[in-house]
Amino acid sequence: MRGISSVRRPPETSVLRGVVVTIALLQTVALGVLAQRGSWLSDDLTFLEQGSRGFAPAELLTPVNDHIAPGLRFVYAVFAEIAPLNHGLTIGWRMLMQALAILLMGVLLMRVIGPSWWVAIGTVYYAVTPLSMPSFMSLSSGVNNLNAHVFGLLLLHATIDWHGNHRRRALVYGPLALLISLACWEKSVLVVVTAVALAEYVRGDSRRRWLRHGWPFAAVNGVAIVAFGIVYVAFGDPSSGQPPSAPQVLDLVARSFEVPLSSLVGGPWHWAASGQPFSFAAPPVAAIVAGAVAAATLLLVAWKRDRRALWMWCAVGVYVLATTLVVSYGRFDTFGASFSVHYHYWSDLSIPLTLAIVLSARTVPVAVPAVATACLMIGVVVSDAGFAVAWGKNPAKPYFAAVRMELDLAGPNVNLWDTQMPQPIGTALMPDSRLSAVLRMARIPFRLQAPGSEPLLVDDSGAVRPAAFATWSRGEPASRANSFCNLLLRGTEPLRIPLTPTQNKVAGAEWYARASYFSNRENQVSVELVDADGAIAAMPTAGWPAGAGTMYLGPSRRIRATAVQLHSTDPATNLCVERIEIGIPR
Secondary structure, eight states: OOOOTTOSSOOOHHHHHHHHHHHHHHHHHHHHHHHHHOOOOHHHHHHHHHHTTOSOHHHHTSOBTTBOOHHHHHHHHHHHHHSTTOHHHHHHHHHHHHHHHHHHHHHHHHHHHOSOHHHHHHHHHHHHOTTTHHHHHSHHHHHHHHHHHHHHHHHHHHHHHHHTTOHHHHHHHHHHHHHHHHHHOGGGGGHHHHHHHHHHHTOOSOHHHHHHHHHHHHHHHHHHHHHHHHHHHHHOOOOOOOOOOHHHHHHHHHHHTHHHHHHTTTOOSSBOOOSSSOOBBOOOHHHHHHHHHHHHHHHHHHHHHOGGGHHHHHHHHHHHHHHHHHHHHHHHHHHGGGGGGBGGGTGGGHHHHHHHHHHHHTTSOTHHHHHHHHHHHHHHHHHHHHHHHHHTTOTHHHHHHHHHHHHHHHOTTOEEOOOBOOTTTSOTTSSOOBHHHHHHHTTOOOEESOTTSOOEEEOTTSOEEEOOEEEEEEEOOSOOOOSSOSSEEETTSOEEEEEEETTSSOOOEEOEEEEEEEESSOEEEEEEEEETTOOEEEOOOEEEOSEEEEEEEOOOOEEOEEEEEEEOSOTTOEEEEEEEEEEEEO
């Protein structure tokens, strides 16, 4: 049996298992502590709000962004049901999944190469590599990637079981693991390439017999892929991205190989200054060169000592190229080349890369990997510390702590303007960046722009305070024929009111409205803003109570409003508008 040549006796299996468990516990705790420094990202909040809609099949099969991910939707629905807006709970879940993934990798290495200290070295690399650390921090990426790790590794275990004559259980849990992984992230289908490379590595027969022996297992996994593909075609909403030009693709491929190369030496060492806690790598030339030397050395060792390991390097290459093509097609048109080094897309590359490293270097004398592991840990510490600086600056943590405290003090009847969350907590990429959506998901009681009292404002720090209404334009009566009421909405005939800007110009914004009125009955009235070209931006429909009062409406979509239009479908509507103002609460 091949192993570390300077060790006469291989380690006991029980000792190796204990080492793997220790690595899993230590690294999981370290990642959990680092995750606690940060908080929610915008995708996390969007997915939690979507998850709060429940477990109905129609909800689970509704795409998130341009992904069909019922597994992701299910996990978020669980979070929203059990403890909405509880960041600590999600960290606990991530720690559990991370520990399972590390344990599965350690046991897989033991099954492939037997009792060897390379099992511990490979487990350390898999556990600490910054390839997967950033996606652990981001819950939205963690739900994708941690499931891809755990269930992808289960597929690799099933591959070993199949070729080790444990066919029945392999046929049961292998395709099921693949299907669950696909349900959380369709890109996880790339683990099949790693499974093929692993099957080739453990092959003991001729390739013809290997193919004849393996086709039933391949077929059932193919059924899982086809089944998910049918769901994807029926319910998915894939990006209509724009493919980059050939020179741009070559540049993207070159940049993408920076990711696995720098990760061999604990890279990227340096993260791009994006202004937000994102994981855009910016590895220095030294990291890329050092990684290239390490990769060349490992490939040379594999070529000379065990060429079967080259299959796993092929799996790494296929993963990099496929990821580059998928990401560049779906994201290049909007984000350019930056996403090619966005580590959220590279997390599960650590699976084939770990296997490639271990299977290539398992015959190298023990002193060499000991020194290399020490250098790796230095690079990891530098990378993690750099990431921790940006991650700890996430403003969502103090913001939501302040919001909770302020709303608890204000009580359940607090009346709020329906304003947006501050950037970068809420971004233009979110379908709904209003704070009210998050508060409803978290089941925090409040009233939203209710008539009868002036709404308060949640400011950018999370404090609840009185709001000033910055008026940008006012409604002017179309005529003064009615001395009792110049702006009268009667029956189903719409009332159109020209707007006069207070700043002598028309501006575009997401507007709010404040309308003083009186009526002898309650009315259901819709309010719309209209621009000079006739485009309409509807405000939320609301009931206008009987009596004299003030209604607070908005926000609209962005529009350069020149008029406001009121209408009702009730023939008995009778509403007099005394004054209407369009502006923004501040």
